[in-house]
Amino acid sequence: MFRSMPRKILLVIVLASIPWVALAATTKEEAPEDSPAVPSGPTCQGLTALDDSTVESGYGFVPSATTGTYVQEFESKDLGGGYLTSVCLCFLKTRPDYDIDFEVVVYGDSNGVPAAEPIAAVAASQRGVARSKKTAGAFVQVPMPNVPLPPGKVYIGARWNPSEESFLFICNDQSPAEPKVPVFFIEDRAKAWTSVFSAKDPIFRPHRAIMVRAGAEAEPAPVKPVSIVGTASAAPVP
Numbered sequence: 001m002f003r004s005m006p007r008k009i010l011l012v013i014v015l016a017s018i019p020w021v022a023l024a025a026t027t028k029e030e031a032p033e034d035s036p037a038v039p040s041g042p043t044c045q046g047l048t049a050l051d052d053s054t055v056e057s058g059y060g061f062v063p064s065a066t067t068g069t070y071v072q073e074f075e076s077k078d079l080g081g082g083y084l085t086s087v088c089l090c091f092l093k094t095r096p097d098y099d100i101d102f103e104v105v106v107y108g109d110s111n112g113v114p115a116a117e118p119i120a121a122v123a124a125s126q127r128g129v130a131r132s133k134k135t136a137g138a139f140v141q142v143p144m145p146n147v148p149l150p151p152g153k154v155y156i157g158a159r160w161n162p163s164e165e166s167f168l169f170i171c172n173d174q175s176p177a178e179p180k181v182p183v184f185f186i187e188d189r190a191k192a193w194t195s196v197f198s199a200k201d202p203i204f205r206p207h208r209a210i211m212v213r214a215g216a217e218a219e220p221a222p223v224k225p226v227s228i229v230g231t232a233s234a235a236p237v238p
């Protein structure tokens, strides 16, 4: 039974607090192209950003999935050093509750796609996630425990349990002027990563980036709390 479940991964355009059943009647053109940039929360200054700060939509997973991951491709040399020390992420959630648990995950490269296993996973949480695209845009900043960056490409993003954190979405950027950044996703019933550029779901056609930002330092830094404005906590996963 479990194996026969459809593998189609998600994905829904995120719409405010409109009930799920109403989603089909409304479309993504309601996504504001000029939504406010980073309305509150950490500024994530100094981190490498591949998005333009405005939220057009979000990516999630069907609630029947028990693990789902989205990661974005970065070049390690562009992150400012050899040790990953901070990651910022933007989420939104269209159904209660609005306090979430997730992991920040980091993967090395395997022939142009993320490797099978992460090189780091850091448990984190956020309270009071934005409930709509119009209010989304604030980042939660998660300190990373000096994760040594591999040479070449590195893939950084979030993993969560869609069965427990249902209707949770990672913010994305669809602004046409922005470059198209490789993003990959996988869920527990899939055997391999899927690129948003090869995914059949039309939700990915306007894709530009997900709102994940990363910062590194040249030398290992003392693991210290960063400004999280009381909205997040984080701890390394053993």
Ligand SMILES: [Ca+2]
Residues within 6 Å of the ligand: 052, 053, 054, 055, 056, 172, 173, 174, 175
């Ligand atoms: Ca945008």
